Amino acid sequence: MHVLNHPIVHLDADAFFASVEQAADRRLRGIPMAVGGLLRGIIASASYEARSRGIYTPMSTQRALKLCPDLTVVPGQYELYEEFSDNIFGLCENITPMVERSSIDEGYMSTAGWPELGVDSWKGIDRRGPGGAALRGRYRQIAHRVHQLDDEILRWMKITVSTGVAGNKLVSNVASKLRKPHGFVMVPPGAEQAFLSPLPVRRMPGIGPSMGGRIAAIGVKTIGDLVRLGADGLRPFFGSMTDHVLNRARGVDHTPLSLGRGDAKSYGHQQTFQEDIGDFEQVVRIAKGMIDELLPKIRKDKKQARTLTLRIRYNDMVDTTHQRSMQEPADLEDDFYPWVRPMLRKLWTRRVPLRLVGVSFSHIYDTQVQPELFHNGRVRRRDLVRAVDEINAKFNRGGKPGSAIKRACHLFGKS
Ligand SMILES: [Mg+2]
Known part of the structure; x- marks a missing residue:
């Protein structure tokens, strides 16, 4: 049986944070500049002008400034990056609803159901990228549409993306990163291994x-x-x-696209109680327990999150949520713990017991930090956290992750 496989497009924005800064402020264009992380003192993203001077991520800001004294370092404006990200993926979703946002600046699109293009619109698609002349039929049409998308992004947002097209997620991902910046690489069916x-x-x-x-x-x-x-x-x-x-x-990968806006973009957990809960501290412990379940998953996926959302449902079924965002993405329990009590106080305003509590993390970013590079208190905490993650992964009891070692707050009721 022949299974019709639709090619997948992987899109990856080039030097994303730095490029957004350069797009938003013309004074930053054409110069070596970087976005510096506040929490860790490392470069989160460097412009191509800075990269040509030896700046890369992750590198400590201190070291970067020594290497390139005229480097302009600006603090991250993550809300702006999220806005650009929404705009990029919005353009993708104009083409197809089958878009997986795998991080703030990377995503996959299925080409299933893309409309057929007229012969005229094939003109000009060989202008860049390898194999242009060899592209045939369907792949030629997809290449054309991807170039249109890439032009729209450049014209509207003044940033470039690199794209890869192939029969599966793995190969399209590798392809998109091969000729950065502003690259386009298409791998014809059957050529994956080669x-x-x-x-x-x-x-x-x-x-x-x-x-x-x-x-x-x-x-x-x-x-x-x-x-x-x-x-x-x-x-x-x-x-x-x-x-x-x-x-x-060998280039074989059957991973499906993870569709539905929620899936790739957030990590969440909620619990419905058999008996209503009216005790504030008990709900705090439950919410922190959920944070303890979610953050190891986020770390395991080498991601970070910027936004924490708490959700409660009163026993009369009224639902309400409260959301708070860090200035920059984070992945440690200690980053989010202090928010639980104040957020819950804001949220739980009626004197009505709760039926459900939910926690979710959104605005998901890729982790860039190589912690062994940095020796400060934050890193030691991270090492401890990693050790706990490993022990829990090895010794989870009854298949429930995170049950071997728990943070003391669950036992003693304080943070
Ligand atoms: Mg990128």
Whole structure:
């Protein structure tokens, strides 16, 4: 049976925060500039002018200024980035409702159901990107539409995106990052393995620098080397993940798009009580317990969140929510804990017991911090948090994550 597979487009904005700053303020254009993180003193995003001077992310702001004394560092304006992000994805959603926003500046689109284009509109699509001349039929039309989208984004928002088109998420993701900035790479069906094979292993999502170093020691440099090594050679390194890694190295990936606005964009949990709860401190503990369940998931996905939403439902079924945002994204319990009590006080204004409590994190960002680079109190806390995550992952009881070690506040009722 032939399964009709629709190509997937991966879109990734170039130097996103820095580019938004340059788009919003013409004085920042054409100069080495960067967005500096307040919490950690690191560069969160660097303009291409700064990158050509050796600035990269994550790098400490101090070090960046030493390397490039005329670097302009501005604080992040995350609300502005979210607005640009909404505009970019809004343009994508004009083409198809099947859009997965995987982070603030990256997302996937399905090409299923894209309208057929007339022959005239094929003109000019070979102007950049490899394989233009070889593009045929459907792929040619998709390339054309992606270029239209890319022009719209550039004209309207004055920022560039890079795009990759391929038969699955994995390959489209790798493709989009290959020719930044303002790149376009299309991988025709059947060419996935040949496309990945010569690329360095670090291009493969999920293989981090430490694994990269371990397999480099046995001569694995390219994704093709992984395939040549085969399952027996890979097993000592990847264990039960071996077949998965091998499949991906061959360009095989069946991960579906995660659709529905909520899925990729937020992490949430809620609990309906069998008996109504009227005790404020008990609800605080429950909400913090939910934060404890959600943040390890967020960290595991190498994400951070900027916005915390609390939701309550009174026992007369009236629902209400309250939301608060950090100045910049964060991923530690201690960042959000202090908000729970004041937020709940704002939220729970009626003298009516609760039927349901919910917590969700939204405005999700990719984590850029490599904590081992920074030795301050925040990093030590992060190390502790990571150790707890690992222990809980190993020893979770009865399949319920996070049950082996709990923060003391749940036992003693304070934070
Ligand atoms: Mg990006």
